[in-house]
Amino acid sequence: MSGEEIKKVFMILLEYLGPTLKIFGFTLLYSIPLGMIVALLKMCKFKPVSWLTNIYILIMRGTPLMLQIIVAYYAVPMLKQNENLPAFVQSILSGVNIQNENFMFNAVIVAFTLNYAAYFAEIFRGGIESIPKGQYEAAASLSMNKFQTFFHIILPQVVKRVVPASSNEIITLIKDTSLANVIAFAEITLKAKQQMQTYSSLTPLFIAGLFYFVLAMILTVISAAIEKKLDYYK
Amino acid sequence: MSMLEVRNLSKSFGSTEVLKDISFTVNKGEVWAIIGPSGSGKSTLLRCINQLEKASGGEINVCGKEMLIKNDNGKTVYAPSSVLRDIRLNIGLVFQNFNLFPHMNVLRNITEAPVRVLKKNRAEVEKVAMELLGKMGLADKAKSYPCELSGGQQQRVSIARALALQPEMLFFDEPTSALDPELTGEILKVIKDLAAEGMTMVIVTHEMGFARDVADHIIFMEGGVIADEGTPEELFGENASERTKQFLSRFKNN
Helix, strand or coil: CCHHHHHHHHHHHHHCHHHHHHHHHHHHHHHHHHHHHHHHHHCCCCHHHHHHHHHHHHHHHHCCHHHHHHHHHHHHHHHHCCCCCCHHHHHHHHCCCCCCCCHHHHHHHHHHHHHHHHHHHHHHHHHHHCCCHHHHHHHHHCCCCHHHHHHHHHHHHHHHHHHHHHHHHHHHHHHHHHHHHHHCCCCHHHHHHHHHHHHCCCHHHHHHHHHHHHHHHHHHHHHHHHHHHHHHCC | CEEEEEEEEEEEECCEEEEEEEEEEEECCCEEEEECCCCCCHHHHHHHHCCCCCCCEEEEEECCEEEEEECCCCCEEECCHHHHHHHHHHEEEECCCCCCCCCCCHHHHHHHHHHHCCCCCHHHHHHHHHHHHHHCCCHHHCCCCHHHCCHHHHHHHHHHHHHCCCCCEEEEECCCCCCCHHHHHHHHHHHHHHHHCCCEEEEECCCHHHHHHHCCEEEEEECCEEEEEECHHHHHCCCCCHHHHHHHHHHHHC
């Protein structure tokens, strides 16, 4: 490929950095709070809730994200054709407009969010359970209620403990966004594949790789900075 | 005036009875020490009064408020949660392992509860906190984090933290057990000063000499029951029970 062509491919991929970052951003936005909720549900003392949560986590972690993306995208149109479903399921399905231009993106976000929330939940649960019992007892002896104890005493300490493991997940996520190409969602990897065919050259793939590499580097630097910032206490 | 009345208190973990028929009354300004071998139920007793453990039976009255009572059916029931919260504010607790909040500096550790729980003005609470720190000889550590302090300093901060809620009573659960021997003195001095100010205190301790010095009453616990009880003179004197003498002799020897 000529220098001119490489520049052209670079500009095309740069244009699709947006959709890649959109998957990344929205997944984080939804899966981190959801992960916290799932972690709390898994620790719920009412066993059926804990079991159901566990099954959800097992499925999400035990099956490929790529498969989950395919299911999320095709499930609604396929199920809509099935007339034997209960009425309430049909009414929910009819509420989803598969002609909507955002449908594909929404399906991607649903799959990514449900998948990443399961991973974050396990990280957060580990973090919460690692806080010594004495912290809860100290808060209780000072008459703090459950809400105050969780948000002011426990959670800030959990945040520090889960930052390293969460950074790992977040760096994995930026690379996992490429899986969205399986349902032909237009992002960097899909475009790089098209350009590879157009030019019969591997170079577009290397350029795509460079994009992910730079993004991963940026995230690594940010997470190191956050870890350093939280290092004011042991 | 009685500050704490415990009547026939019992506590079981599963089928293991760890407290049996414990009764005693602490009056205002008194200092009680609870001694006894490990596993005798000393800490569990303190934790039951502090609502960190649920008692299985008996009655507890704190500062005239019923915390645990036998209802008409003879069942042991706790007061409503608003009353329990009120009662808890009357008792400050100092832990063996300090349990300071590691992510907050010393000042914040002390001010957090008065500001959040009592909704007091932060500036006012900080003034009180600085006075308490001055009293503990730690005024220069207000901005330090717990990890930067020695064990003795951390324990003094935790005493200041408990005092910041202005409790009627202060409980200590083996306050010097996690400290190096050379650091126990500073904690014992703080407790003595508080006793001199008239603070009502219940102290679970292994420091026999200290218990003898500072306490008005000593409870000797063994196997979940009060095996012996009395003034230091009575327990450390010639007329104490054989078992008490035997237990105490182990401490005199080393």
